[in-house]
Amino acid sequence: MRVYPDQLARQLSQLPQCCLIFGDDPWLCEQSRAVIFAEAKRQGFEEKIQLTQETGFSWNELFEQWQAMSLFSSRRIIELTLPQAKPGTEGSTMLQSLMQMDNPDVLLILTGPKLAAEQTKSKWFKVLDAKGIYVPCTTPEGAQFQRWLDGRINHYGLSMARDPREMLFALYEGNLLAADQALQLLQLLSPTAPIDCEQLSQYFEDQSRFSVFQLTDAMLSNQQDKAQHILSQLKSEGVAMPIILWSLFKELTVLLQLKAAQNNPEPLQGVWSKLRIWDKRKPIYQNALNRLELTHVETLLAGASSIELKLKQQGIEDWTGLSHISLLFDPKSHNKLAHIVLD
Incomplete structure (x- = not known):
């Protein structure tokens, strides 16, 4: 059971x-x-x-x-x-x-x-x-992590408004052990008085933990702030860029096939099954399909290929380029920034 x-x-x-x-x-x-x-x-x-x-x-x-x-x-x-x-x-x-x-x-x-x-x-x-x-x-993510965090805040009897709760969420998402240790410390430092963001910034640093899959999900969902934050964390943790590029290419290839089928037009039901996309992930792709045009996806793939080529031929890890790629998942930013070539 x-x-x-x-x-x-x-x-x-x-x-x-x-x-x-x-x-x-x-x-x-x-x-x-x-x-x-x-x-x-x-x-x-x-x-x-x-x-x-x-x-x-x-x-x-x-x-x-x-x-x-x-x-x-x-x-x-x-x-x-x-x-x-x-x-x-x-x-x-x-x-x-x-x-x-x-x-x-x-x-x-x-x-x-x-x-x-x-x-x-x-x-x-x-x-x-x-x-x-x-x-x-399994480590809870997103809303599940927020519910877990709220439960632990209540468990330790801490007084905390919405803003400091959101700050803790950003600091510790994906790292339950560090989050719980932080709450234990807060219980010692401020057992009864309300805790604000200024106190949190004095005591703690960013210890969130993310995976490359969370990064690409944030990109597909056009959660720009979250995607940039995850990318920064992955860089600081020393995650190998080839792993990030592998995940990015995988999602863009799937998105390209879905977009091509949508433009045919071809019923997506068969494509979902062919690509083995389960129901839970369909809304993430559908969000991107509704937002992006086929040319957008093709430009994203070209940009990712350029970053990969730079890595393989010159040994350069272009984190700025990845940040730029993330922005291009937003069609408004795409139309303004896609023409920029990063050296």
Whole structure:
């Protein structure tokens, strides 16, 4: 059963046989573990065994721990870390076998990185999911991150108006760990008095974390301020420009095909399926299709190609050029700036 981190505490009154905590957000993973451990302790799970699937690891060790009696006559937690989230054939067989051997005195917790869609369809996952709960720990974005941030502000009892909340959003979007640490500090510095933007600017610096996918989504949606901010962060984090260009070319190529079909005219329904664009992402592309002409997209592709050529032939990372490309996703800016050639 899939349970999101903010719902987890409400689902543990009766602990399941196993809990699956997978995701790339360290704060959510750690918080989910802490919630489960606290409830398990309350229900008499005193002993904790930690195993890691690494070189030399034997799945028989997990089997032995499953059957062993507790040294302290208490219930036991076995936490198994799967660094690649892939138990392999032997591990898959073992995990499925253990789920057929009900043991109310053992709680199995599996942890690891984010699971791909195909991994959640594997036999071992389905068997464990049926016997327990799956907690996907994916970093919230946009409105979801704002709701998370508002919840943590309320959790720490902080008094904060809209402007400082938006400033915190810009500072820490995508970095829950740093955001929570910042709120803890604010609780110490200003436990009762209202917190304004001037205080925030004195205490904190920009620690938001973004991906190249968030950058291209912001470009497609014509969120210029956000796109420029993400681009600046990616540069400061040392993200390789070829990765950014790869994502940009990918989205522009998709947009070009959609725009060509739209101009034919050709029903887009078949094109969505052909390009494997799921429903959640259709509004992002539709926004860009409604805003941009085919010539705009072609100019964007030409500009991206020029930046790539400069990188490959001269070794120059043209971040200014990428910023210029982002502006061209706005048709008004495009009509005024497209003719400019950046050296």
